[in-house]
Amino acid sequence: MTTERHDDVGAETMRAIDAFMARLAAIPAMPHLPAADMLWIKAQLLRRWDAEHKLTLPADILEPVQVAALLAAAAVLVFEVLPAVLHTWLPQ
Amino acid sequence: VAPLSERAFAEIYDNVRRPLWSYVYRVTGQSADADDIVQDAFCRLLRADVSALSPTDLRRYLFGIASNLVTDRWRRQQRESWWRRQERAAPHIEPAGVHDDLTKTFAQLKPQERALLWLAHVEEESHEDIADALGVRRGSVKVLLSRARAHLRDRLAALNTRENT
Numbered sequence: 500m501t502t503e504r505h506d507d508v509g510a511e512t513m514r515a516i517d518a519f520m521a522r523l524a525a526i527p528a529m530p531h532l533p534a535a536d537m538l539w540i541k542a543q544l545l546r547r548w549d550a551e552h553k554l555t556l557p558a559d560i561l562e563p564v565q566v567a568a569l570l571a572a573a574a575v576l577v578f579e580v581l582p583a584v585l586h587t588w589l590p591q
Numbered sequence: 592v593a594p595l596s597e598r599a600f601a602e603i604y605d606n607v608r609r610p611l612w613s614y615v616y617r618v619t620g621q622s623a624d625a626d627d628i629v630q631d632a633f634c635r636l637l638r639a640d641v642s643a644l645s646p647t648d649l650r651r652y653l654f655g656i657a658s659n660l661v662t663d664r665w666r667r668q669q670r671e672s673w674w675r676r677q678e679r680a681a682p683h684i685e686p687a688g689v690h691d692d693l694t695k696t697f698a699q700l701k702p703q704e705r706a707l708l709w710l711a712h713v714e715e716e717s718h719e720d721i722a723d724a725l726g727v728r729r730g731s732v733k734v735l736l737s738r739a740r741a742h743l744r745d746r747l748a749a750l751n752t753r754e755n756t
Contacts, residue, residue: 508740515747516740520712523617523693530612531626535601538630542637546594549638 594637595649603649604633614714615657618705620698624664632656654714655724658706662726665702692754696746704739711736 508516533541595603608629616625635656641649697705706725710716721736722729 508737508744512740512744516708516743517712519693519696519743519747520708523697524613524713526693528613528616528622530609530616530622530629532608532612532629535604536597538604538633539597539600539637541630542634545634546638 594639595642599642600633600637603636603646603653606646607650607653608633610714611653611657614654614706614709615661617697617709618661618702619664620694628657628660628664631660651716651720651723654710654716655726658724659726661702661706692750696743696750699746700739700742703735704742707732707736707739708743 532538611632612625612629615628616622619625619628632653636649636653639652641652644652697708700708703725707721710721710724716724718732718736719729721727722732725732727735
């Protein structure tokens with residue numbers, strides 16, 4: 500992990516930036532992160548959820564297809580049957 | 592998918608969480624965001640097929656995920672309504688006491704510039720690794736980094752002028 504040190508802004512500026520970044524990196528800051536084992540458990544739960552989601556995905560995708568097919572079938576039925584019904588019920 | 596073992600994860604977590612958090616914190620300026628993003632990055636690592644990667648590659652992988660998450664968060668904030676963006680026009684930086692000038696100066700740079708400078712000067716990553724982490728073309732890193740350095744140089748000059756007057 501070594502940075503290419505292109506002298507694009509001049510050596511003096513580069514030194515100033517290095518010094519600034521070093522001072523910035525040295526400022527104490529406190530992360531609030533869980534312990535490794537807690538994160539491990541969380542990741543296991545997420546992985547299980549992923550697996551379940553993958554299993555149910557085909558059903559989730561097919562559901563709107565089923566609804567669309569049902570609506571299309573209903574439309575065809577109405578289109579086919581409606582003239583006969585109208586013919587029967589409406590006065591000649 | 593071959594995830595990491597618990598022991599391997601604990602090792603990489605102990606070694607990388609603090610430098611990764613520092614990177615995300617300095618780029619976002621928000622410790623709560625850094626906490627969320629670092630946790631998310633490690634969770635994604637555990638759900639990925641990374642068991643064959645070396646510790647160095649795992650570290651790079653984590654910095655790449657975290658950079659993507661930072662970018663996603665920044666884009667989400669950009670999409671927020673106009674008035675909320677106005678509220679955020681002046682970046683909110685958590686007070687750092689005696690180090691306020693340092694953090695404020697750094698916060699005046701664009702998020703991508705902050706990420707570039709941190710990866711290059713603190714993490715001492717190569718241009719190739721920086722390009723992978725930030726999702727930019729390898730040939731662009733030199734130009735982008737040069738611009739970021741020039742912007743920081745200008746900010747530092749302004750800071751020095753203010754301190755001397």
